[in-house]
Amino acid sequence: MMRALILGGIADASLLAAEIARAGIDAVYSYGGRTRAPADQPLPTRIGGFGGASGLADTIRREGITHVIDATHPFAAEMSRNAVEACAETATPLIALERAPWAEVPGDNWIEVTDVHTAVDALPEAPANVFLAIGRQHIAPFVKRPQHAYTLRFVDPPEASLPFAAELIVSRGPFTLDGELAMMRTRGINWIVARNSGGDGAHAKIDAARMLGLPVIMISRPQLPARKRVESVTEVMQWLGHRTCLGA
Numbered sequence: 001m002m003r004a005l006i007l008g009g010i011a012d013a014s015l016l017a018a019e020i021a022r023a024g025i026d027a028v029y030s031y032g033g034r035t036r037a038p039a040d041q042p043l044p045t046r047i048g049g050f051g052g053a054s055g056l057a058d059t060i061r062r063e064g065i066t067h068v069i070d071a072t073h074p075f076a077a078e079m080s081r082n083a084v085e086a087c088a089e090t091a092t093p094l095i096a097l098e099r100a101p102w103a104e105v106p107g108d109n110w111i112e113v114t115d116v117h118t119a120v121d122a123l124p125e126a127p128a129n130v131f132l133a134i135g136r137q138h139i140a141p142f143v144k145r146p147q148h149a150y151t152l153r154f155v156d157p158p159e160a161s162l163p164f165a166a167e168l169i170v171s172r173g174p175f176t177l178d179g180e181l182a183m184m185r186t187r188g189i190n191w192i193v194a195r196n197s198g199g200d201g202a203h204a205k206i207d208a209a210r211m212l213g214l215p216v217i218m219i220s221r222p223q224l225p226a227r228k229r230v231e232s233v234t235e236v237m238q239w240l241g242h243r244t245c246l247g248a
Ligand code: 3Y8
Pocket: 008, 009, 010, 011, 012, 014, 030, 031, 032, 033, 034, 035, 037, 038, 039, 133, 134, 135, 136, 137, 138, 153, 154, 155, 156, 172, 173, 174, 175, 194, 195, 197, 198, 199, 200, 201, 202, 205
């Protein structure tokens, strides 16, 4: 009897959960517990870590999980690595639903870097108005460049004080082109730091930067272990042996 575990926490995982619920497949949706009020899902939902790869393996055994779908964000590298390890240990089929990275198009002015530290080094010496669209967990390294005026965007209001003075926007997305253009214009943003998340929910800032002729320091994705990987909900449903109303 099939029982799927969806490692979720991002828009594509919510689309998958809707299809799985519609197909009547027995499944559990899992959030990491990063935000105060994650979006409701049409499936039984668990929130919080498993306790490393071994904790995930125990959950798979205890809950009788027969299939694991890693539909986490491309930067959720630890979760993805744990899923590969736990599924190998328990001989559980695993598939990753991972959207394609954004690609630079004519008019873009990207400076591609490998991590947040090289992103800091890529900023100009002269004071700038910098939009850090990389969330809450990884902003501390920017304390090294206090000459800039920073605008941050978080999902939830911060519990602790910020590591440096900054303008804070609290918004969970998805974001619109008009909204991003207005925000960048009113704040005189002239540099953007982003992660190559892919997908549509956070791409508007990349289009807005191109339209305004602004440079984007783009942090590329972490390396993940080899595992079966698809880019569409339809392919996941086919892997589960189900047709979807999404066509194909
Ligand atoms: C808890 C689930 C949706 C919409 C929300 C998508 C879009 C916004 C891209 C910017 C970039 C960022 C951030 C982002 C993206 C969508 C989608 C996507 C980037 C939620 C969600 C959870 C999280 C966790 C949160 C992180 C933070 C990262 C904000 C829910 C809303 C910046 C990543 O305060 C914190 O601790 C937040 C932590 C991980 C990165 C960070 O390090 O701060 N996402 N985001 C998931 C869980 O607990 O398992 O609350 O409902 C989901 C979304 N995140 O349709 O669901 O394409 O999915 N989220 C990045 O790309 O750099 C925003 O602001 O432009």
